[in-house]
Amino acid sequence: SYMFKWKFARNKSQLAKEFEMIKFDISKFNLSGETIGDISSNIQKFEDECLDEDKKEKKIREKLSGLIGKQQGILINLFGEKSEISEDNIPYWDEEIKELEVYKDRAKNIKYDEKIVLKLKKEKESYEDRLDYLDGMMTNFQKDLEKIERKSNDILQSEEDYLYCKTSVDLKAVSDKLQKFINENESNRDSVLKVMGIFKEIEIEEKEKISKLFGKESPISKYFNEITNGLYEEVLFNQKISEIEVKRKDGAVLEAEKLSGGTYDQLYLSIRLSLGEKLLKGKKGFFIMDDPFIKADPDRLQRQIQTLKKISESGWQILYFSAKGEVKNVLKKEIKDGSINYIEIKSIFI
Numbered sequence: 001s002y003m004f005k006w007k008f009a010r011n012k013s014q015l016a017k018e019f020e021m022i023k024f025d026i027s028k029f030n031l032s033g034e035t036i037g038d039i040s041s042n043i044q045k046f047e048d049e050c051l052d053e054d055k056k057e058k059k060i061r062e063k064l065s066g067l068i069g070k071q072q073g074i075l076i077n078l079f080g081e082k083s084e085i086s087e088d089n090i091p092y093w094d095e096e097i098k099e100l101e102v103y104k105d106r107a108k109n110i111k112y113d114e115k116i117v118l119k120l121k122k123e124k125e126s127y128e129d130r131l132d133y134l135d136g137m138m139t140n141f142q143k144d145l146e147k148i149e150r151k152s153n154d155i156l157q158s159e160e161d162y163l164y165c166k167t168s169v170d171l172k173a174v175s176d177k178l179q180k181f182i183n184e185n186e187s188n189r190d191s192v193l194k195v196m197g198i199f200k201e202i203e204i205e206e207k208e209k210i211s212k213l214f215g216k217e218s219p220i221s222k223y224f225n226e227i228t229n230g231l232y233e234e235v236l237f238n239q240k241i242s243e244i245e246v247k248r249k250d251g252a253v254l255e256a257e258k259l260s261g262g263t264y265d266q267l268y269l270s271i272r273l274s275l276g277e278k279l280l281k282g283k284k285g286f287f288i289m290d291d292p293f294i295k296a297d298p299d300r301l302q303r304q305i306q307t308l309k310k311i312s313e314s315g316w317q318i319l320y321f322s323a324k325g326e327v328k329n330v331l332k333k334e335i336k337d338g339s340i341n342y343i344e345i346k347s348i349f350i
C-alpha cells in the first residue's frame with residue numbers, strides 16, 4: 001500500500017544518513033568501508049590492534065615500574081628515605097645526589113658494585129660501633145679522672161694549689177704529687193718508727209728508764225696534749241708489747257702506728273722536744289726543722305707554732321725551714337715586730 005511504501009522510504013533514508021555518519025566517525029580512526037560488513041570487519045581489526053597495543057603498553061609500564069622500583073631501592077639503600085611516599089623523597093634524593101656531583105670524576109674507571117657497597121657499609125657500621133665503644137670508654141675514663149681529681153685534692157688538702165685531672169698529662173702530674181706526698185709521709189713515718197725502734201732497743205736494757213719518759217705527767221704527754229688542744233691527754237709506753245700508745249680524752253687508747261699522718265707528726269714533735277731536753281740534761285740547745293707541719297690544717301698549725309714559740313721563749317733556738325705560705329701567715333705578727341729572725345730565700349732555679 002501507499003503508507004507502507006512511504007514508511008519504507010523514510011526508514012531507508014534514515015538508515016542511509018546513519019550509515020554516512022558511521023562512515024564519518026570511523027574515518028577519524030583511518031577506517032573505511034562501503035558496506036556494513038566491511039565496516040564491521042574493519043572495526044574488529046581495529047579493536048584487535050588496540051588490544052595488542054594495550055598489551056604492549058602494559059608490558060612497557062610493568063618494565064618501567066620494575067626499573068623505577070629498582071632505582072628507588074638503590075636510592076633508599078644509598079640515602080635512606082624521608083617519607084613512605086616515593087614522590088616526597090625525590091627532592092631529598094636530588095639534594096643528596098647534587099652533593100655527590102663533585103666526586104663524579106674521581107672514580108671514572110670504577111664500576112658500581114652492590115656487593116662492594118654492602119661490604120663497605122658493613123665495615124662502616126663496624127667502625128661506628130667501635131667508635132661508640134671507644135666513646136663509652138672515654139666517658140668512663142673521664143669519670144675515673146674526676147674521681148681521682150676529687151680524692152687527690154681531699155688527700156692533699158692544698159687550697160692554694162688545686163690539682164686538675166682532665167687529661168693523661170694531668171694524671172701523670174697528680175700521680176707525681178701523690179707519690180711525693182706518700183714519700184714524705186713514709187719518710188716521717190720511718191723517722192717515727194726509727195725513734196720507736198731506738199726505744200725498743202733501749203727498752204731491752206732499761207725499760208724502767210724509758211718508762212719514766214712517758215706517763216701523764218711526762219714532758220712528752222704535756223707537749224702532745226698542748227699540741228693536740230687536749231684531744232690526747234697522755235702518751236704511754238706499753239712494756240708488754242714494747243709499743244708507744246696514746247690515750248684520748250675520752251679514755252680510748254690507740255697504738256701510735258694507727259694515728260693519722262698529721263697526728264703522727266705531732267707525736268714525733270713531742271718526742272723530739274722531750275728527748276732534746278732529756279739529752280741536754282736541762283740545758284738549752286737548738287732544733288733544725290724542715291717543714292715538720294706540712295700536713296697540718298690551719299688550726300693544728302696554729303697550735304704547733306704556738307708550742308714552738310713557748311719552747312723558744314724558754315731558751316731554745318729553732319731553725320725552721322718551710323715552703324708553706326700558711327707558716328708565714330701564722331708568724332706575721334712576730335715577723336713584723338722582729339721577735340723572730342725571718343729570712344726569705346729566693347729560688348735558685350730558673
